[in-house]
Amino acid sequence: MTPEDAARAALIRTRGHPARIAEIVAQATGWEPQETTGARVFPDLVQARDLTSFIARREGFSLTRIGTVLRRDHSSIRSALQREQRRRGGTS
Incomplete structure (x- = not known):
C-alpha cells in the first residue's frame, strides 16, 4: 500500500462506510461519485x-x-480487485 493509499485509508476509517470510500476515491481521481457508481x-x-x-476490501468490507455501493455484483468486484492487484505488481 502506498503512502497515499494509507492516508486515504485513514480518512476512510474515520468515515467507515463504502459509499464514503467511493466519494473519497472519486475526489482523488477527479471523477464524480455518481460516475464511479x-x-x-x-x-x-x-x-x-x-x-x-x-481500498474498501482492505478496510474489511x-x-x-x-x-x-458501486452497483455491481460481487463477481465484478472480485475482478476489480484482481485488476488492481495486477496493477500493483501482484499475481492475482
Whole structure:
C-alpha cells in the first residue's frame, strides 16, 4: 500500500462506510461519485472503481457490500480487485 493509499485509508476509517470510500476515491481521481457508481466504462473510470474496491476490501468490507455501493455484483468486484492487484505488481 502506498503512502497515499494509507492516508486515504485513514480518512476512510474515520468515515467507515463504502459509499464514503467511493466519494473519497472519486475526489482523488477527479471523477464524480455518481460516475464511479454509474454504468459507464471508460478505462480511467474503471481504474477508479478498481481502486475504490481495493481500498474498501482492505478496510474489511465484503464483496457484496462493495458491489451494492458501486452497483455491481460481487463477481465484478472480485475482478476489480484482481485488476488492481495486477496493477500493483501482484499475481492475482
